[in-house]
Amino acid sequence: MSRSFYISTYGCQMNEYDSERIGAFFTAMGFSQADSPEDADYCLINTCSVREKPQHKVGSELGRLKQLRGKNPELKIGVCGCVAQQEGENLIKSFPQTDFVLGTDAVGRLQEAVSLVEKGEKVCFTEMDSGELTLPGFERETGPSAFVTIMKGCDNFCSYCIVPYVRGREKSRDVSEILDEISYLTDKGAREITLLGQNVNSYGKNLEEKIDFPQLLTKVSEIEGVKRLRFVTSHPKDFSHELVEAVKDIDVVCESLHLPLQAGSDSVLKRMNRKYTYGEYRDKVLAAKEQIPGLALSSDFIVGFPGETDEDFRRTIDSLEEIRYDTLFAFNYSVRPGTGAERFEDDVPLSVKKMRLAELLDVQRRISMENSTRFEGESVEVMVEGASKRDAKHFTGRNRQNRVVNFKSDRDLKPGDFVMVYIDEAKPNSLHGRVR
Ligand code: SAH
Numbered sequence: 001m002s003r004s005f006y007i008s009t010y011g012c013q014m015n016e017y018d019s020e021r022i023g024a025f026f027t028a029m030g031f032s033q034a035d036s037p038e039d040a041d042y043c044l045i046n047t048c049s050v051r052e053k054p055q056h057k058v059g060s061e062l063g064r065l066k067q068l069r070g071k072n073p074e075l076k077i078g079v080c081g082c083v084a085q086q087e088g089e090n091l092i093k094s095f096p097q098t099d100f101v102l103g104t105d106a107v108g109r110l111q112e113a114v115s116l117v118e119k120g121e122k123v124c125f126t127e128m129d130s131g132e133l134t135l136p137g138f139e140r141e142t143g144p145s146a147f148v149t150i151m152k153g154c155d156n157f158c159s160y161c162i163v164p165y166v167r168g169r170e171k172s173r174d175v176s177e178i179l180d181e182i183s184y185l186t187d188k189g190a191r192e193i194t195l196l197g198q199n200v201n202s203y204g205k206n207l208e209e210k211i212d213f214p215q216l217l218t219k220v221s222e223i224e225g226v227k228r229l230r231f232v233t234s235h236p237k238d239f240s241h242e243l244v245e246a247v248k249d250i251d252v253v254c255e256s257l258h259l260p261l262q263a264g265s266d267s268v269l270k271r272m273n274r275k276y277t278y279g280e281y282r283d284k285v286l287a288a289k290e291q292i293p294g295l296a297l298s299s300d301f302i303v304g305f306p307g308e309t310d311e312d313f314r315r316t317i318d319s320l321e322e323i324r325y326d327t328l329f330a331f332n333y334s335v336r337p338g339t340g341a342e343r344f345e346d347d348v349p350l351s352v353k354k355m356r357l358a359e360l361l362d363v364q365r366r367i368s369m370e371n372s373t374r375f376e377g378e379s380v381e382v383m384v385e386g387a388s389k390r391d392a393k394h395f396t397g398r399n400r401q402n403r404v405v406n407f408k409s410d411r412d413l414k415p416g417d418f419v420m421v422y423i424d425e426a427k428p429n430s431l432h433g434r435v436r
């Protein structure tokens, strides 16, 4: 019987993409994918350290795996991703059940790690590769939606953020590798491609080939089979007029932008090292809204950054009212070891952070609801993602603005099909309708 692996993935889409790559390496070594950790010979935790909470999960997961090892002494336990990069050997010291640690640049060394682990050795690969980024496309299964990493690392050093330390310097992947991988995926049935990078606007800077991100969008859009094209994340400081044009003019590029503002107050933005003022951000975003009909906007916010006053927080609330995002992700600030903001006192009490976060989410819920109603009585293009388990006539999918659409249809629809859905009812985070 072939051996099997199980990966649990935390954090952002980068990690989801890396988990797919790791899965492909395991498969190439003859492993099969297990349905649960209980059934696996190798369990791997792909970790995130962007905030305190996900980092704490690593300890509890490793505890669970230790218990499993009690039942299955042959079980091998690995940690990869951002906590692996950050903690390295410390992980093996603190959690001796760990057999191997793979840093964020060591995904390609899985095979080497496994062969050492098989010999009973402990493995820790956390060197950062300083060379060019080549990441050959890999064979994998795909649904109608697929992620493709176009660059790694980050050079922005926002003062709160650990990503530049755990993902290293910014590097773009070769155009030909990206295009090959996307062609492979569309041949296998992918219809919607999401390009990934911490700061996609600076795509191409380190490449010999002269290319920037809007030009890459054009090239990807020319691949037959790409019906929808999305990307995350754009840093507002580099958000350009050319990109607005690309979203407006390239048919398959969806009308939705994730442009994290983080805070509405200029003094907070300055201490965050975001390199834009609220006014600059607002002018760019409102201009984009005007030029791209139907544009959906989303954002990330941090509340309770060191020194954030009530007055600063009011500016954040005001920004929500002015920009009127469709969706947003908001987090309480937590100190990350080694970051610039570690030198600021984390002086906003947790109770205040919680109150601010609740208020922000409340305001946003109302705005999301108000924005959603614009779809009521309209027909929207939906890419089918699946049928309901309970009722074969109920389906779910997303519109171009990335809203979840739940709908009824008598037709026999398959994931990846496109249909026009008439929207009867809008809720803050989903739309409900039918195929007429
Ligand atoms: N590259 C993306 C963000 C990646 S991290 C960008 O530049 O926007 C995802 C989000 O986590 C960030 O946008 C930020 O809102 C949040 N975040 C990062 N570090 C944090 C910290 N120390 N505390 C709380 N939230 C944090």
Ligand code: SF4
Residues within 6 Å of the ligand: 154, 155, 156, 157, 158, 161, 162, 163, 164, 198, 199, 235
């Ligand atoms: Fe972190 Fe800023 Fe880089 Fe985003 S741009 S990953 S928030 S340092």
Ligand code: F3S
Residues within 6 Å of the ligand: 010, 011, 012, 013, 014, 015, 047, 048, 049, 050, 081, 082, 162, 163, 166, 167
């Ligand atoms: Fe987390 Fe690493 Fe992504 S810290 S958000 S998994 S880049």
